[in-house]
Amino acid sequence: MNVYVYGVGTTSFGKHPDVPLAKLAEDAVLEALLDAGPGAIEAAYVGTVFGPFGSGQRALRRLGLLGIPIVNVENACASGSTAFHEAFWSIRTGRFKRVLALGLEHLTSRFDGPIAPEATDAEGRSGLSxxxxxxxxxxxxxxxxxxxxxxxxxxxxxxxxxxxxxxxxxxxxxxxxxxxxxxxxxxxxxxxxxxxPLSDGAAAAVLGARRDNPRDVAVxxxxxxxxxxxxxxxxxxxxxxxxxxxxxxxxxxxxxxxxxxxxxxxxxxxxxxxxxxxxxxxxxxxxxxxxxxxxxxxxxxxxxxxxxxxxxxxxxxxxxxxxxxxxxxxxxxxxxxxxxxxxxxxxxxxxxxxxxxxxxxxxxxxxxxxxxxxxx
Amino acid sequence: MTDHPADPRPRVTASNHSVAIAGTRCGSCGYCCLDDSVLCMACGSTLSPACFSPEGTIWAGTVQRIEVNGRIPPMILAYIDLDEGPRLLAHVTGKVTAPQVGARARLVGTTKEGDPLAEVIC
Known part of the structure; x- marks a missing residue:
């Protein structure tokens, strides 16, 4: 099944220490949902690296996007893209008809300088940034x-x-x-x-099957x-x-x-x-x-x-x-x-x-x- | 609970003015590595313990000038391809400048924090 992006949304990007992660996510998701037009979201794929456990559920709770499969993924800097990849294949294989991909991060609440290398890793333990x-x-x-x-x-x-x-x-x-x-x-x-730089922000996309909307972008x-x-x-x-x-x-x-x-x-x-x-x-x-x-x-x-x-x-x-x-x-x-x-x-x-x-x-x-x- | 129960860094030994680094070598494909892996990461065969000599060639180097994980800059770092196989990340002694690609280097022990430590030899 061919896959299309129906809508996208983002926050502004930068240091937003006083804006909760969930609020950033809501802003991006709402923009993407409005851009996509009406239709039920059947699943959500959510990428973050340093977000809390259950990041997707926390981000989507106040939007009422619950009771659907919510899958949280982490793949370092490619976490949001991995969420999109999983969303893409869920449509491509016919598992769902309309899904949300969301990426979110609030780095200013985790770091005040460079991201700390992982100390369980040989090179990270040696201090390689x-x-x-x-x-x-x-x-x-x-x-x-x-x-x-x-x-x-x-x-x-x-x-x-x-x-x-x-x-x-x-x-x-x-x-x-x-x-x-x-x-x-x-x-x-x-x-x-x-x-x-160190940045906070969120971005989202709604994907689905072909519907002949001229603003849809084919993947x-x-x-x-x-x-x-x-x-x-x-x-x-x-x-x-x-x-x-x-x-x-x-x-x-x-x-x-x-x-x-x-x-x-x-x-x-x-x-x-x-x-x-x-x-x-x-x-x-x-x-x-x-x-x-x-x-x-x-x-x-x-x-x-x-x-x-x-x-x-x-x-x-x-x-x-x-x-x-x-x-x-x-x-x-x-x-x-x-x-x-x-x-x-x-x-x-x-x-x-x-x-x-x-x-x-x-x-x-x-x-x-x-x-x-x-x-x- | 400890944050870091095992030290993941390569095991450098220094005794009687002799420095060596412990690792493994695959009996099937010859792949060398510094991990204490159970199986060869290249072909899946069984591994034998190996001890590598300390000389090699700089693949690339840099001077890290920011503090990370409490490490005080500057830190001179380099990837070194040992003559007998593995590539490892080492701290480098000497003047604060990036070790040159292609220069010869020799492991001399460990830093006080336990990192592999090398010197450029020509």
Missing amino acids: LPALYAMSAARYMACHGLTDRQLAAVTVKNRQHASTNERAQFRTPVTLEQVLSSPMIADPLTLLQCC LSCVLRSGHLWDYRSKHVWGQDLVSTTAAQAYKHAGITPDEIDVLEVHDAFTIGEIVTLEALGLAALGEGGRLAESGVTALGGTHPVNPSGGLISRGHPLGATGLAQLAEIVGQLRGDQSTRQVQNARIGLVETMGGGVSGIDGNACVITVLSGAAQ
Whole structure:
């Protein structure tokens, strides 16, 4: 059965220490329900990383969305995307006719600095933070492929520029290359402005079978994979093989090639992440992804605009909500709703989310979704 | 209840000026790892205990300049591919700069917090 996104909703993203998690979730869900139009929700799939147990039930209680299957999922930063993936397959296989996917996170109530590494994990116990993990990918790229500091910083400059017209983004002030490079060093060579912020927020989508509504966006494919071992046999930096193999399957299921994608939202938790991911998605050859942002290819107006919402670096990264926030942006793009950041004639869109953090494997999970709207 | 009942970090031993690191090697496919796994993570066969020599090559390195889990920055970190197989994350002694990709390194023991500790040797 073909699957469509009927409606999407999000909160604004940023630090909302005084707003309860359930209120954030309600705002996103209500917006998605109104966007989708009338119809009973038959199941809900809810992604969060640091939310309380029963996060979905807590989030949906005051909306009366109870008495249905509510499934809570965790897959690190890909938790919201995993919830969407499960929602997609529940429609695709005919189990339900209309379901809700929800992602939510309230990081300011859990952390006042960087996310603490998991101490039951070998690398976490040694103090390896996620910025440092990504920094080592950047260092490897600089040594092996000639990636430059300015190419890294160009990713932030582009995504900040994109976010400047996104009223729900956490950071809307454009920055220069010099500002990015002169911001405090977090993990060499990544500076503060090359790292995603601590964010709160929620995002939701309503999915269902075909109903011939012109605003519905078709899901051409949705693929979830977890990483293989990442060890001394791995020739590529952390996560690259996982994104690549997930993308190959997503393209095959959707019947498209990378060249056909008009707009993308990808996992730029750190600048190097966008560069490595775009290579893995086939938008650049290995080692050449650094040229994309620098040359304008991935900017609005370029041939392959990437992260028009501002990405994780500028829109914000409320972990469990991120995948559905990305999805909401692409659905808006494929509907032609995104005003000054609209990609003209966007017909095919892609969402990629990467979750990581377990030592020795090439990523906890990667989810890639390919969507199609009517040509504008 | 303890927060962290077992130390998951690689087991580095230092005695008589000799440093080694304990792990396992697969008798079937030869896969080497530093976990005390029951079965080979690559092929599922049985494993034998192994002891790896301390020298290797830097895969990548960084200087972590933020405090996490009470660890005081800066921390010099590197992935090192040991000559006899496993890749491990180690802290690195010496000046506060990211260890260079491709440089040779040698495990010298553990930090006072119990992390594998290496030095760059050329």
